[in-house]
Amino acid sequence: MSIPSDLARTLAAVVDEGTLDAAARRLHITPSAVSQRLRALEEQLGRVVLVRSKPVRTTAAGDAVVRLARQIALLEHDTLAAIGAEGGAVASVPLAVNADSLATWFLPPLQRVAARRPVVFDLHRDDQDFTAGLLESGVVMAAVTSREAPVAGCRVRSLGVLRYEAVASAGFAARWFPEGVDTAALAAAPVVDFDRRDDLQTQWLAARGVPVGLPPRHRVPASQDFASAVSLGLGWGLLPDFQSAGGLADGTLERLGGDPVDVPLYWQQWNLTSPLLDDVADEVVAEGRRVLAAAGISRR
Structure with missing residues (x-):
């Protein structure tokens, strides 16, 4: 059995775009043709690869096919580049990153790669x-x-550690902690969380013996806006050194004490030979090790 590359790439396009109609526009074919290709793929594999929800979602079999499609596209780009026949084609490399890294250190290494290779990043x-x-x-x-621990089919390299410290604006600290940062004050003072999955502030509170359900919580789901919310006195929160150093230096931010929260970060990538992907990895890992070692450590 073989998997036709055009069928695999059609599934990947549907996943990228979220709907069959959007994938059809990207592939310059009709939605009916997209549906027919997906049916042909499922019939050939004897398995369902896509749940037709909005947005669509893949099954475990579909995940494997999407990985194959992306690997084929990457290796094809590397091969054409090696023989000088890419013809102006631009590779698209999808990457996942946490918000604090994206807002602080992650983009410069990507810029360096993009300056010397025909690549865009998703x-x-x-x-x-x-x-x-x-x-x-x-x-x-x-x-x-x-x-x-490596994801199946991936390899891992250490980046370093991001260290978060609890800080608040000077005005917020004067209002909510006039007698010091104790358990009673922390139970009442508003907290800024990134989103409902951000547990850094919760970890810090638990270490101070504060019932985590007590403090009122703001949620600000963007890294720079999160830091701004803390700096403006909306609530207290844990910030990496990248975002708190200036305010701590000029006195507009104050440390609340307690142990910092350290988050080790790793770079995981597909375990295949790709000059392009390896170039991206080398730049990101070098930047991470340089910046994170200097700053301390990250979170979201």
Whole structure:
């Protein structure tokens, strides 16, 4: 049995675009033709590869086919580049990264790769505890993740550690912690969380003996806006050194004490020989090790 590459790439296009109609526009064929290709793929494999929801989602068999389609596209690009026959074609490399890394150190290494190679990056932002799942499903080729154990079919390199410290604006601290940062004050002072999956503040509170259900919580799901919310005094939160150093230096931010929360980060990528993907990895790993070692450590 073989999997026709055009059928695999059609499934990947549907996953990328979210609907059959959008995939049809991208592939310059009709939605009916997309549906026929998916049916042909499922008949050939004897398995369902796609759940026709909105947006669509793949089955485990579909995940494997999407990974194959992306690997074929990557290897094809590398081969054409090696023989000088790419003809101006631009490779698309999907990557997963946590919000704090994306907002602080992740883009410069991608720019360096893009300056010397015909490549664009399709970035997927998610909590570092969940980016490995995007590798498993074939959505991305590589990811910044907190998972040290390799995803099946992937290899792992250490990036370093991001360190988060609890901070608040000077005005917020004066209002909510006039007698010091104790358990009673922390139980009442508003907290800023990134989203409902952000547990950094919860970890820090638990270490201080504060019942985690007590403090009122803001949710600000963007890294720079999260830092701004803390700096403006909306609530307190844990920030990496990248985002807190300036405010701590000029006195507009204050440390709340307690142990920092450290999050080790790793680079996981597909375990295949690809000059393009290896170039991306080398740049990202070098930048991560340089910047994270200097800053301390990351989170979201």
